[in-house]
Amino acid sequence: MRADAAxxxxxxxxxxxxxxxxxRDGKVVFSDxxxxxxxxxxxxxxxxxxxxRMDVPYRTAWYKLKEIEGQLGVRLVETHSGGSDGGGSSLxxxxxxxxxxxxxxxxxxxxxxxxxxxxxxxxxx
Numbered sequence: 736m737r738a739d740a741a742x743x744x745x746x747x748x749x750x751x752x753x754x755x756x757x758x759r760d761g762k763v764v765f766s767d768x769x770x771x772x773x774x775x776x777x778x779x780x781x782x783x784x785x786x787x788r789m790d791v792p793y794r795t796a797w798y799k800l801k802e803i804e805g806q807l808g809v810r811l812v813e814t815h816s817g818g819s820d821g822g823g824s825s826l827x828x829x830x831x832x833x834x835x836x837x838x839x840x841x842x843x844x845x846x847x848x849x850x851x852x853x854x855x856x857x858x859x860x
Contacts, residue, residue, distance in 0.1 A: 749860035751852035755844050757837075764806040765837055772796060773826060773834045776812055780823040807833070 756766035763769075775785035786796035804811050811830030815822050826834065 748858070749856070751848055753844055753848040755841060759806060762806065765803060765833070767841060769799060769803050770834055770837050770841070772799060773811060773830060774838075776800075776824050777826050777831070777834070780825060782812065782814075782824045785824075809833070 754767060757764045772785060772789060775788045776782055779785050779788060782796055782800065783793050786793045789796065800812060809829045810827050811833065812824050813827050814824050
């Protein structure tokens with residue numbers, strides 16, 4: 736067996752990737768990154784912790800959140816003042832609903848693309 740053929744046989748199978756996002760007037764309204772930000776806020780209970788988890792400055796996370804809310808016209812996150820519990824953030828019911836619906840669409844699209852890729856390339860890559 737030739738060296739290049741041997742090297743190719745050791746490579747892992749090719750995988751297809753898909754990305755979707757929502758636009759309005761040519762501007763991104765919602766995307767996987769924005770969904771990840773909301774998910775991180777939901778899981779950590781804090782915008783600053785979500786920003787740290789995503790390795791972005793707090794100011795960037797705050798700006799993106801306000802941009803999403805402005806473009807969608809809906810409040811996605813509510814903040815709770817400090818005190819003995821230390822305050823924090825949580826998704827509004829609308830925020831949780833939008834996140835869940837986007838995640839369902841994303842999973843479905845990924846599955847459709849994966850199945851189509853397998854049909855078209857059936858192990859040839």
